[in-house]
Amino acid sequence: MSDDVLIRQATPDDISALLRHRQGMYEDMGYNDPAALSAMVSTCRPYLAAALENGTLRGWLACAGEQIVAGGVVLISPWPSHPYDGQCRRATILNMYTDPPFRRQGIARRLMQTMIDWCRKEGFVHVTLHASDKGRPLYESLGFEPTNEMRLELGDTM
Numbered sequence: 312m313s314d315d316v317l318i319r320q321a322t323p324d325d326i327s328a329l330l331r332h333r334q335g336m337y338e339d340m341g342y343n344d345p346a347a348l349s350a351m352v353s354t355c356r357p358y359l360a361a362a363l364e365n366g367t368l369r370g371w372l373a374c375a376g377e378q379i380v381a382g383g384v385v386l387i388s389p390w391p392s393h394p395y396d397g398q399c400r401r402a403t404i405l406n407m408y409t410d411p412p413f414r415r416q417g418i419a420r421r422l423m424q425t426m427i428d429w430c431r432k433e434g435f436v437h438v439t440l441h442a443s444d445k446g447r448p449l450y451e452s453l454g455f456e457p458t459n460e461m462r463l464e465l466g467d468t469m
Contacts, residue, residue: 316380316418318425321370326359328379329370332408339408340443362386371425373409373418381409381418385426385438396436404440419446423453 321329330352337348362368367388373381383406390401404426409419430438439458442450 316373316375316413316416316421318371318373318421321363321372321382321384323360323363325370325372325379325382326356326363328372329359329382329384329406330355332382333406335410336406336408336443339445369426369429370406371422371429373413373422375413380413381422383407383419383422383426385430398434398436400435402430402433402435402438404438407440407446419449420453423449427453 333355334348334352337351342348359368363370368384368386370382370384372379383404386403386405388401388403389399392399404423407419407422427438439460440450440455442455
């Protein structure tokens with residue numbers, strides 16, 4: 312049950328759990344090349360450590376007892392202001408993942424709401440994310456809407 316799960320902020324001691332979730336998220340989306348996943352984990356580890364330390368990344372974890380069963384992060388990045396948003400920063404939710412045995416229990420919804428509430432409290436005007444097919448219904452139910460963002464793939468950098 313979701314009520315038996317505690318949500319807490321991630322610390323630098325939780326980097327391995329955040330990386331496990333990031334890898335699991337990509338595996339769920341069909342990225343199953345072991346070499347690419349291993350390279351991602353290796354390059355991401357020092358980034359997460361630095362970002363958690365300097366405050367440009369905030370993470371939340373859902374714990375069932377001592378077991379970390381889900382998590383997500385908010386990336387805070389510099390961004391030019393807009394006519395509708397005078398701040399020079401942006402909040403992006405990344406790395407949402409719930410261990411399979413704990414899915415469909417409301418844990419991801421509680422994590423998302425915790426991160427959204429934090430963003431609101433910090434004064435962000437909006438928060439963005441990239442949705443997987445599995446996650447899209449949850450995000451839409453929380454009020455997220457598609458935007459006009461586009462992307463051009465420039466090639467493999469790994």
